[in-house]
Amino acid sequence: MSTDIVQLGELISKSIATIVKTCEDNKITIPSLTDIDAPASEELSKFPAAVDAVNIITAAAAQLVTTISPRQHSLMTLANAHFRTAALRVAIACNITEILREAGSQGLHINDISAKANVDPMKLGRLLRILTLFHVYQEVTPDVFANTRISLGLDTGKSVAELQADPTRKHADTAGNVAMIEIRLDDGAKAANVFLEHMQDPKSAFSYDPALSPCSRAFGIEKTLWEIYRMPEYTSNSTRLNVAMYSLSKHNFLKPLFSVLDWSKLPQDTLVVDVGGGLGSISLALARAFPHLKLVVQDDAAVLADAPKLWSKEFPEAIENKRVEFQPHDFFEPQPIKNANVFLLKHILHDWADAYAVKILKQLRAASTPETKLVIGDLIILPSCHDPNADGDEAIPGAAIKEAPAPLLPNFGAANESPYSLDLNMFGLLNALERTLDHIKRLMKEGGWRIVSISRQNPPSIFWEGILAVPADD
Structure with missing residues (x-):
């Protein structure tokens, strides 16, 4: 009988073979940490088989390390995690990636890096070195550091001089x-x-x-x-x-919201109300993709003040053709628009604990017509074990989720950390939370809505999944 570590090793080997074949078949470079001109791991996200392989490798490698490591090592690794995040915060604040980008691929000595960042070289060097253990930077020769493919994800694209001239506009x-x-x-x-x-x-x-x-x-x-x-x-x-x-509007995170409702088949001049929409970034993406929609972006007046500037720069024809309107509104107060075809709540409910979220939902329900649709973009938290109740969720189209192969955790473990971290981020910043599907169903019922379909991302989810609801029968 195979032990867990053998099974984990086999999963990793098989998944590596899938990635290599995907790269060869599509003539893309096999992933490398130092080949900063060919970010192949990002390119792999275009291929479902490769995405599955990446998720399995990530989960299996983490589980394998924990399985074979002394438990004190595993516990201390968790206990020491704050040092890595502190080092990363310093690196971003001191513009280290931009300094190294301007220095070139040969890297830069810590004394020169520190002089440009105006910090102590001995302190900064120790922070950068711990980041090299996780391949955020590389130490090409002793005390000489350079970027990797990972650290380039911290590049604002601005010059060091520009960043230092006005840090508030970083x-x-x-x-x-x-x-x-x-x-x-x-x-x-x-x-x-x-x-x-x-x-x-x-x-x-x-x-x-x-x-x-x-x-x-x-x-x-x-x-x-x-x-x-x-x-x-x-x-x-x-x-x-x-x-x-x-x-978020620039990434593939929009797919669940775009697929949970067939926006292309909605009638001409369908009215979409983006409730708590901020600058209207998601509405902007909808306006680009579906020119027959009319949109109202609602938020606090102070937030909306910068929205016309953004739209005038990114999509001026929407303003010129009066396809978008910006309306100050507090979503805890009665909804002023009574003829909306679609209400959109993107990353709103997770900002609020249940009592507040239900109040938002009830205000929208009171303003809805029998034909009004509610589109929600939020995460759906999975338990880390098999959920026997999930089988009943197949009554909601799209609710079923693919579990990871044994002996991995069914929710893909470390490969699917993002939603759980975001949940704790909501706790920390707002005293709020992400929710399981059962929790969401209870919340929607109390708010006067009924879920009719879900557009899920097979783990790892990143920022949201799409939920479509209609007014519940009174």
């Missing part, structure tokens, strides 16, 4: 990937550091008040994250969040 006019990472390393990490205190304080321990989140404790300000971000001293935090959210 993420402005960028793709947003780095902003998304820095939010986790900055405000997210600060919030995580006080989880224990939040859970032991009688005032916050059993409260889901967003003004009592771990983040508000970390900032020392008893306000919601949104209220904190509106304070002048946190303008750059707010800008960073807007840039990060906009980056």
Whole structure:
């Protein structure tokens, strides 16, 4: 009988063969950490068989390491994780990737890196070296560091001079990937550091008040994250969040939202209301893809102030043709639009604990017609074991999920960490959460809606999955 480590090794070997064959068949370079001009791992995401292979390798390798390592090593690796994230935060803040990009592939000595970053070389060198253990950078010769394919994911694309001239605009006019990472390393990490205190304080321990989140404790300000971000001293935090959210519209994360409803078959001038839509980044993607839609983006007036500028730059014809409108609205108040064909809630419900989320849903239900559709973009959390109740979810089209092969955890383990980390990020920043499918169904029922279909991403999910609902019978 095969032991777990043999099975894990066989899964890894078979999956590697799949990746090599995919690369050969499609004439793309086999993944390499140092070949920064050929990011093959990103290219592999175009091929379903390769995606499955990558997920299996990631899960199996992590499980294999944990299986054969002394348990104290595994526990200390977890306990020391904050040093890696702290080092990564320093690297981003000090523009290390951009400094190394300008230095060229031969790399740069730590003394020269530190001089450009205006930090102590001995301290910075130790932080960069721990990142080399995880291949974020490479040490080409002693104390000489260079970028890898991984570290180039931290490149804003700006010059070092531009970044240093105005650090508050580091993420402005960028793709947003780095902003998304820095939010986790900055405000997210600060919030995580006080989880224990939040859970032991009688005032916050059993409260889901967003003004009592771990983040508000970390900032020392008893306000919601949104209220904190509106304070002048946190303008750059707010800008960073807007840039990060906009980056989502540039990636394949949209697929579940685009596939859960056949947008192309909706009638001419179908009215889509993007509730809490921020700058309207997802509406912008919808407007580009489906020119027959009319869109209303709703959010706080201060948030919407920058939306016309974004749309005028990215898709001016939508404004010229009056296909988009920007409407200040608090989604806890009665919905002013009573004739919407589609309400869109993208990354909204996960920002709020149940009592608040139900209030949002009820306001939309009160404003809906019998034909109104509700499209939700949120994650669906899986248990880490087989869920026998999941078999019953096949009554909802698209709800079934593919489990990982044994002996991997059914939810793909380490390969599927992202939704669980995002769940804790929501806890830390907003005292909110991601939800399991059963939890979501209960929430929707209480809010007056019924799920009719789901568009899921087989693990690892990244940022959301699509949920389509209709008004429940009164």
